[in-house]
Amino acid sequence: MGNRSVVPFGPQHPVLPEPVHLDLVLEDEKVLAAIPSIGFVHRGLESLTSKKDFNEMVYVAERICGICSFMHGMSYCMALEDIMNVEVPRRADYLRTIWGEMSRLHSHLLWLGLLADGFGFESLFMHSWRLREKILDMFEASTGGRVIFSVNTIGGVLKDMPADMLKDFVRQLDEMEKEIRETTAIFLDDYTVKSRLVDIGIISGEDAIRRGAVGPMMRASGINVDMRKNGYGAYNDIDFEVITSNKCDSYARCEVRIGEIFQSIDIIRQCVAKIPDTEINTKVTGMPNGESIIRVEQPRGEAFYHVRANGTKFLDRFRVRTPTFANIPALAQTLQGCQYSDVPLLVLTIDPCISCTER
Amino acid sequence: MTIQTRVLFAVLYVVLTPFVIGLLDGFDRKISARMQGRRGPSVLQPFFDLKKLFEKEFLTANKMQLFLIRSYLCFIVLSGIIFFAGFDLLLVIFSLSTAAMFLILASTATHSPFASQGTSRELVQIMACEPMELLVAVGFYLATSTFTVSDIVTKSPVANIRFLPGFFVGFVFILTIKFRKSPFDISTSHHAHQEVIKGVTSEMVGKEYAMVTIAEWYENAILLGIVGLFFVSSNILTVIGAVIAILVVWFLEILIDNTSARVKWQLMLKLAWGTTIVAAGMNLFLLEIIRG
Amino acid sequence: MAKIHKSPWLLHYDGSSCNGCDIEVLACTTPVYDVERFGVINTGNPMHADIFLITGGINSQNEAVVKQIYDQMPQPKVVIAVGTCACTGGIFKECYNIKGGADTVIPVDIYVPGCAARPESIIDGVVKGIGLFKEKAAALAAQSKA
Amino acid sequence: MEVLVTALICFPFLWAILPAVIHNSKRRAFTVYLGCGIVMVLSVFTAIQWYLAGGQTLDFRLPYQEAFGEIFLWGDIFLMCFITYLSYKHNRLIIAFLSIISTVVPTILEKFGPELPAGPTMRFDWLTFIMVLIIGVVGSLIGVYAVGYMHGFHIHHHKEVTDRRSFFLSMIFVFFGAMFGLVTSANLLGLYFFWEITSVTSFLLIGYTRTDEAINNSFKALWMNLLGGCGLAVAISVGIIYFNTANLYTLIAAAVKTPTKMLCLLPIAMLAFAALTKSAQFPFSGWLLGAMVAPTPSSALLHSATMVKAGVYMLIRLSPAMADNYVGNMVALIGGFTFVAASCFAITVSDGKKVLAYSTISNLGLIVACTGCGYEETIWAAVFLVIFHAVSKSMLFQCVGAIETTIGSRDVEDMQGLMSIFPKLAFILMVGIAGMFLAPFGMLISKWAALKAFIDTSSVYVSTLMVMFICFGSATTMFYWTKWMSKILGASKREKSRDLTKKNEYISMFFHAFMMISLILGFPWLSEHVLKPLSNDMFGVVKQVISYENMVIMIVLLCGVFVIPFINYLLTKGQKGKKVITYMGGANAGDNFNFVSATGDPREMDISNFYMEDLMGEKKLFTPAILISSFIIVVYLIIVVGGALQ
Amino acid sequence: MGQFLPFSKQVLKNLFSEPATTQYPFVPREYPERTRGHVDIDKDSCILCGMCMRSCPPGAIKVDRAGKTWSINRFDCIQCGYCTEKCPKKCLSITPGYQEPGPEKFVYMVEVPYEPPKPAAKPATPTPSQS
Amino acid sequence: MQELKTDLFLIDKAELLNIIMEKKNALWRLCQICCSYPKAEDHFEITYSFANGQELANYRLIAEREEEVPSISRVYKSAIYYENEMHELWGLHVENIKQDFHDKLYRIDVETPFLEKEEKNDGE
Ligand code: SF4
Numbered sequence A: 001m002g003n004r005s006v007v008p009f010g011p012q013h014p015v016l017p018e019p020v021h022l023d024l025v026l027e028d029e030k031v032l033a034a035i036p037s038i039g040f041v042h043r044g045l046e047s048l049t050s051k052k053d054f055n056e057m058v059y060v061a062e063r064i065c066g067i068c069s070f071m072h073g074m075s076y077c078m079a080l081e082d083i084m085n086v087e088v089p090r091r092a093d094y095l096r097t098i099w100g101e102m103s104r105l106h107s108h109l110l111w112l113g114l115l116a117d118g119f120g121f122e123s124l125f126m127h128s129w130r131l132r133e134k135i136l137d138m139f140e141a142s143t144g145g146r147v148i149f150s151v152n153t154i155g156g157v158l159k160d161m162p163a164d165m166l167k168d169f170v171r172q173l174d175e176m177e178k179e180i181r182e183t184t185a186i187f188l189d190d191y192t193v194k195s196r197l198v199d200i201g202i203i204s205g206e207d208a209i210r211r212g213a214v215g216p217m218m219r220a221s222g223i224n225v226d227m228r229k230n231g232y233g234a235y236n237d238i239d240f241e242v243i244t245s246n247k248c249d250s251y252a253r254c255e256v257r258i259g260e261i262f263q264s265i266d267i268i269r270q271c272v273a274k275i276p277d278t279e280i281n282t283k284v285t286g287m288p289n290g291e292s293i294i295r296v297e298q299p300r301g302e303a304f305y306h307v308r309a310n311g312t313k314f315l316d317r318f319r320v321r322t323p324t325f326a327n328i329p330a331l332a333q334t335l336q337g338c339q340y341s342d343v344p345l346l347v348l349t350i351d352p353c354i355s356c357t358e359r
Numbered sequence B: 001m002t003i004q005t006r007v008l009f010a011v012l013y014v015v016l017t018p019f020v021i022g023l024l025d026g027f028d029r030k031i032s033a034r035m036q037g038r039r040g041p042s043v044l045q046p047f048f049d050l051k052k053l054f055e056k057e058f059l060t061a062n063k064m065q066l067f068l069i070r071s072y073l074c075f076i077v078l079s080g081i082i083f084f085a086g087f088d089l090l091l092v093i094f095s096l097s098t099a100a101m102f103l104i105l106a107s108t109a110t111h112s113p114f115a116s117q118g119t120s121r122e123l124v125q126i127m128a129c130e131p132m133e134l135l136v137a138v139g140f141y142l143a144t145s146t147f148t149v150s151d152i153v154t155k156s157p158v159a160n161i162r163f164l165p166g167f168f169v170g171f172v173f174i175l176t177i178k179f180r181k182s183p184f185d186i187s188t189s190h191h192a193h194q195e196v197i198k199g200v201t202s203e204m205v206g207k208e209y210a211m212v213t214i215a216e217w218y219e220n221a222i223l224l225g226i227v228g229l230f231f232v233s234s235n236i237l238t239v240i241g242a243v244i245a246i247l248v249v250w251f252l253e254i255l256i257d258n259t260s261a262r263v264k265w266q267l268m269l270k271l272a273w274g275t276t277i278v279a280a281g282m283n284l285f286l287l288e289i290i291r292g
Numbered sequence C: 001m002a003k004i005h006k007s008p009w010l011l012h013y014d015g016s017s018c019n020g021c022d023i024e025v026l027a028c029t030t031p032v033y034d035v036e037r038f039g040v041i042n043t044g045n046p047m048h049a050d051i052f053l054i055t056g057g058i059n060s061q062n063e064a065v066v067k068q069i070y071d072q073m074p075q076p077k078v079v080i081a082v083g084t085c086a087c088t089g090g091i092f093k094e095c096y097n098i099k100g101g102a103d104t105v106i107p108v109d110i111y112v113p114g115c116a117a118r119p120e121s122i123i124d125g126v127v128k129g130i131g132l133f134k135e136k137a138a139a140l141a142a143q144s145k146a
Numbered sequence D: 001m002e003v004l005v006t007a008l009i010c011f012p013f014l015w016a017i018l019p020a021v022i023h024n025s026k027r028r029a030f031t032v033y034l035g036c037g038i039v040m041v042l043s044v045f046t047a048i049q050w051y052l053a054g055g056q057t058l059d060f061r062l063p064y065q066e067a068f069g070e071i072f073l074w075g076d077i078f079l080m081c082f083i084t085y086l087s088y089k090h091n092r093l094i095i096a097f098l099s100i101i102s103t104v105v106p107t108i109l110e111k112f113g114p115e116l117p118a119g120p121t122m123r124f125d126w127l128t129f130i131m132v133l134i135i136g137v138v139g140s141l142i143g144v145y146a147v148g149y150m151h152g153f154h155i156h157h158h159k160e161v162t163d164r165r166s167f168f169l170s171m172i173f174v175f176f177g178a179m180f181g182l183v184t185s186a187n188l189l190g191l192y193f194f195w196e197i198t199s200v201t202s203f204l205l206i207g208y209t210r211t212d213e214a215i216n217n218s219f220k221a222l223w224m225n226l227l228g229g230c231g232l233a234v235a236i237s238v239g240i241i242y243f244n245t246a247n248l249y250t251l252i253a254a255a256v257k258t259p260t261k262m263l264c265l266l267p268i269a270m271l272a273f274a275a276l277t278k279s280a281q282f283p284f285s286g287w288l289l290g291a292m293v294a295p296t297p298s299s300a301l302l303h304s305a306t307m308v309k310a311g312v313y314m315l316i317r318l319s320p321a322m323a324d325n326y327v328g329n330m331v332a333l334i335g336g337f338t339f340v341a342a343s344c345f346a347i348t349v350s351d352g353k354k355v356l357a358y359s360t361i362s363n364l365g366l367i368v369a370c371t372g373c374g375y376e377e378t379i380w381a382a383v384f385l386v387i388f389h390a391v392s393k394s395m396l397f398q399c400v401g402a403i404e405t406t407i408g409s410r411d412v413e414d415m416q417g418l419m420s421i422f423p424k425l426a427f428i429l430m431v432g433i434a435g436m437f438l439a440p441f442g443m444l445i446s447k448w449a450a451l452k453a454f455i456d457t458s459s460v461y462v463s464t465l466m467v468m469f470i471c472f473g474s475a476t477t478m479f480y481w482t483k484w485m486s487k488i489l490g491a492s493k494r495e496k497s498r499d500l501t502k503k504n505e506y507i508s509m510f511f512h513a514f515m516m517i518s519l520i521l522g523f524p525w526l527s528e529h530v531l532k533p534l535s536n537d538m539f540g541v542v543k544q545v546i547s548y549e550n551m552v553i554m555i556v557l558l559c560g561v562f563v564i565p566f567i568n569y570l571l572t573k574g575q576k577g578k579k580v581i582t583y584m585g586g587a588n589a590g591d592n593f594n595f596v597s598a599t600g601d602p603r604e605m606d607i608s609n610f611y612m613e614d615l616m617g618e619k620k621l622f623t624p625a626i627l628i629s630s631f632i633i634v635v636y637l638i639i640v641v642g643g644a645l646q
Numbered sequence E: 001m002g003q004f005l006p007f008s009k010q011v012l013k014n015l016f017s018e019p020a021t022t023q024y025p026f027v028p029r030e031y032p033e034r035t036r037g038h039v040d041i042d043k044d045s046c047i048l049c050g051m052c053m054r055s056c057p058p059g060a061i062k063v064d065r066a067g068k069t070w071s072i073n074r075f076d077c078i079q080c081g082y083c084t085e086k087c088p089k090k091c092l093s094i095t096p097g098y099q100e101p102g103p104e105k106f107v108y109m110v111e112v113p114y115e116p117p118k119p120a121a122k123p124a125t126p127t128p129s130q131s
Numbered sequence F: 001m002q003e004l005k006t007d008l009f010l011i012d013k014a015e016l017l018n019i020i021m022e023k024k025n026a027l028w029r030l031c032q033i034c035c036s037y038p039k040a041e042d043h044f045e046i047t048y049s050f051a052n053g054q055e056l057a058n059y060r061l062i063a064e065r066e067e068e069v070p071s072i073s074r075v076y077k078s079a080i081y082y083e084n085e086m087h088e089l090w091g092l093h094v095e096n097i098k099q100d101f102h103d104k105l106y107r108i109d110v111e112t113p114f115l116e117k118e119e120k121n122d123g124e
């Protein structure tokens, strides 16, 4: 029968702020096949190790992605600290944890907004982003940047947060929490929203593992994995439960991320309460030699850093496997058989970050 | 109704609609923005947009498009004239769907993936609304024994909404679709961020797009006119009530737009038809019983 | 203060940015910055767009895309390069797959520097773009009359 | 007049021998053209003759009526034997059974039953006038078209099918004769004979290619039509036994007089049942779809444009007897239901011929519904629909056939961009489609009148349901036509190629288009001078169905449909527009037809319409539709039969 | 309202309260002190060592020892602050206020008074940019 | 198999498929595959990382420049991307990838940028 459409989707497309391309085979609007294609953002920044020394690479790592830039900078520094056997001062660990959780907050709010935009709920999008702006203001007050912070350095962090600033942040978060609760309730309760999320893009726990999914994508399929439980940074001092859901659909992914928003607020509170008063960085000398693998739980899931140094200031290998990269095979599976209108939504439910995927 | 008043109304419709509906559109954008916690554009923004669109260079993927769009516009205006000059309501609806066909032809003439997918959606949308539109005419016929708009107004001693609550509910429901508000997967929805881009209007550049916008305004005027028709009677004062009703419905549509996600067309079709069958069907049945 | 009432519709394309600038562009449309005050609508469609906001540098794959989108925009049109990457290639300019800023493929009218470019800065750029757009529109009108 | 009518009936039967015996292709073609020409002239001449004579209803007996009576009788028996033989050969004994029952019972009654008064056996009135014109003009154009088409079919496309063109062409003539007989007969026995002939010729034409599918479908058509024949037989028997007449009009008059007496309704119900099968209403729509296996489009269009009209013709005849009673309700509900259901199915298929088949069923549904309502307005609408439908369907089928020959496919999706490569064909297709649903073409006016009449129907349930059926049905109808239209206007992917359509095919098609347009333009005249007397004939009242005011608006709209685009076309022709490639998210591979795919290579873009198979596909809804419609029929028949037996 | 339009409460509240929108550019924005806006030089302390030039990741800074100028292409700078850390004289700083957008990418250049052998140097005027 | 570091094992080609199957059956997930070409060593190092819950295991395969390595994409579908990437950026020959993009995953202009550069740097 001739009633099949073969159409391109992207790279430039209003529902995708980032360029992704899909070849879609549709019957009516049912997706029979979806072949993702990447490479529109590929820069090849891993190769910069041969041109920039390992210190400058901190700034490159930060710019792998503008959403979790902090976490990238941090992971990179952690890898080098591991190689060079540097003991990071405890306060730096705590500060990193606080900023990291703030990143998660801002990333999840951003994601909620984009999701709302994806299913055409404009006012909810605006609402989520308005809330996110407050987090950005905190970032700007503490680091001087809204999305790229440049506060990480090998051996610790560059800027401290004074006690009153921390207190003020906690107060602001307390205030926001109520508003966030009101807003996120819409995602979980509204009939129209549910009609777009429930039972859309189901992927079972086993499939998620087979496809190598990570992060909320995996936790929404009932798999209890969270790299923070490995206890890097200050997480070994923090009390938190991994949030999972057994529904395996888009709604579950939404649920997990919303749960993590409140969890992040809670972790920040705990950190502020426990933060020790030490130095914020240690001086690092010498050249790195050796290799290290670091896994960090970014908002989108596990990021995998593999750094290999050879005793010069230019690294041998700097490998980042970002969460989105790992989630793409799972995405390809969920796209099979979905509706055309679900395509952007499903792309969004893995919380894609193409720039980090393609580096 | 004398021929003079008919002509007068028709002329008023043709002349005033762009200003009135354009302004309403401007307020719509302002109110939506405020509902989202934003300041929003000036209420005159729709007119600036139009002006700009007319000034743009004319690019086209298929020359046929322009003439089809002009025909679309002409037909919408023609339907409006039939309506406001007080002629047959059923014919208004038929000629509106003829107009819609021109729009559809215009969008598919280009072989663009988004316009074509949008067209299919547009078609579904028309299919979802059409039964209810026809039923509205049926409802008026049942209440007043005529399809003629002028007779409906002059011959009803009380506002027809009394007999037609179900029809009204159904009609307001499909208005959400007709006004291209977000709750449904509508290709020409005013929110661009959807998978079919701007649907049927994806390939329309500059003045083509401007004409489609104007046509939409003219169409909205007819639809709001039908809303008003539920509330007017031979008593001239009921016009005030009708205007208030129109504004309330209009506000309701904005509110719905801002408080719901865009649902898929399958659900749209089910909901629209479901509401039509339940609300209008029940009302129809009861009216038939009353008439015996 | 005089308001800027024009209606430039934006088209945003992410060349090979790190997202930092993209989300700042998006942030401009959200309540706190709300560029719709100036009639700006973030349309996704080059056929409707007046202002092309491009973030990130140009690489071998998106070169053709950028060029094509630019060509599909009707005159008058303004191109704004947002972020250091789009201006010069920024920190990535030495990467093997980066050819440089947006001006390597299309003429750029306004450069908005910053990494990431701040919303205020983007608004400034857009406002300047609107000015330029007005000039270009006038020039086009004059040309078509002639 | 008598002579003319007799000639009209007999001539095609006799002429049918010629193509059957002439095997030289050229000469045979010539005889067919000549025959068709004569049929057309004869029918038009007859009609005009009658019209000029004042358009009075004529009741008369055929010359040599007794001889004809014998021919009918032995003809019936011959057909019965023929069917029995075939069904025996193909092991379908149930069909033989149906045939034997339906033939033997009336034959016995006629031979050995009560002596019937020798009344008039034929009638020529306004409805006959219209039918004769339709059959004569549309039918003979189909004949002309068939010659060229069948030539192409055998010589160029289907070399594997045995060339039985002689048989095919002669069947067409047999068919004409039967149709003429059918619409002029007043005597049910005669009518029954012609009725059976149409069933059998249709059976033979469907099985033309002798593939397994064709044979299966032809038997399907046969048994459904024979079932209808049984209904007819019952009606005849009841008429003879209880009313002592075999005259259709006497039975109708009896039912009109005492509409509450079930016994009077019984023959009407049976006749209506027969008509429902012939007009392919649910649950009997299967045969018309099956008929599409026959060579496109000749037999298909014979079926869709003319043969099915036999059914609705009968219903229109019966409609005064169906106003506001059980039979009428049954017919209206079945019709309304078929209207909606078939148009839903039409959405889900992409084979052009199948779309046409479903749309035929759907439109017939609307006509049937109108007749079931039994009001002047609805009959007005029904007759209009019959006229418009005959012309535009015939045109559409011919056009799809020609397109199939030319582009090698009749799939709607493959017709993309036809406008730019074969503008002539596309134009005809567009006119046909526009005629089917656009305001203010014929179909739409009729819908308008029907809707109005249904609101006024006195039965609350029927009225409510019918209004809903029409509203939903028009929405779905619009959907499949518009999507087809949009496909034709789309950008073409094909290269311009040679148009393989024969000249005579074009002649036929353009003639249709011309008729279509003149019908639309002449529509007020038609309403005034043909339909009003018709209504007067049947109901004894003359009603202004459509107000003068609306007529004006419609004419304005009509002009609009032609003039507005034309003016706009002229105005925009000189526009200088820079050409750009269409927007594909920046993925175009240089033109509008290919994009850069995920693997980096250009890939062809395909765009297709919605078919909603998941929502309303045949697989999902066909069985429920059959069940619902069977239920309606069974319930109403039980009411009527039960009431009659009391 | 349960499942149906639960958002209307907040939406209506928004409608009748002050929008969150800042009035920028009609009202200037106040930045927190840590804001990383642009790199500034205290040209009097610069010793033209070139450390900043070599460390700058995108290579935005040019130090010309012979011409005695220090220049920065602000359209190239990513405000990472690495130069400020590396500068031995701590004469670079990142201060609020960003480079204004413009139609051209220009270079901001200052003449540095530092004179390695001879301590006495003419006071040089910085060439103002066209911003 | 030889343990180089905690959780990092050196394996040879023959062992690879066994290990992969073992991991697959125990429901480990493929974390990543990393290819590198250390300047000093002058061969490819391909590291396969698997995770199960919080656990991690890495297996390293050494391959010479022109040596072919087997694809694991038929066991772990998600390996398609990693393997295509290795081929496109490093020029590592991977046999029989399930969905081979033929160097058009990223569609870059430079041929095997990582390998060429490492070569040049060697000379420095
Ligand atoms: S998902 Fe990607 S494109 Fe979308 S906002 Fe985040 S970073 Fe930007």
Ligand code: SF4
Residues within 6 Å of the ligand: A064, A065, A066, A067, A068, A069, A071, A072, A298, A299, A300, A303, A322, A323, A324, A352, A353, A354, A355, A356, A357
């Ligand atoms: S996943 Fe993407 S968005 Fe998240 S931190 Fe990593 S690079 Fe950034």
Ligand code: SF4
Residues within 6 Å of the ligand: A063, A066, A148, C016, C017, C018, C019, C020, C021, C022, C055, C056, C082, C083, C084, C085, C086, C090, C091, C114, C115, C116, C117, E078
């Ligand atoms: S300028 Fe900076 S923030 Fe913007 S895209 Fe480039 S690296 Fe990202």
Ligand code: SF4
Residues within 6 Å of the ligand: D152, D153, D157, D158, D296, D404, D405, D408, D409
């Ligand atoms: S259209 Fe098909 S079936 Fe018909 S003649 Fe041509 S090839 Fe044969």
Ligand code: SF4
Residues within 6 Å of the ligand: E049, E051, E054
């Ligand atoms: S670090 Fe020392 S040796 Fe190297 S450039 Fe700077 S001053 Fe010269």
Ligand code: SF4
Residues within 6 Å of the ligand: E039, E055, E056, E057, E058, E059, E060, E061, E072, E076, E077, E078, E079, E080, E081, E082, E083, E084
């Ligand atoms: S802030 Fe960073 S980019 Fe800017 S000049 Fe300094 S080192 Fe270079």
Ligand code: SF4
Residues within 6 Å of the ligand: E041, E045, E046, E047, E048, E049, E050, E051, E052, E053, E063, E070, E086, E087, E088, E089, E090, E091, E092
């Ligand atoms: S600014 Fe600082 S680092 Fe740069 S040249 Fe001057 S002294 Fe050296």
Ligand code: SF4
Residues within 6 Å of the ligand: E049, E051, E088
């Ligand atoms: S301060 Fe450091 S960089 Fe500057 S001259 Fe001395 S050693 Fe070199």
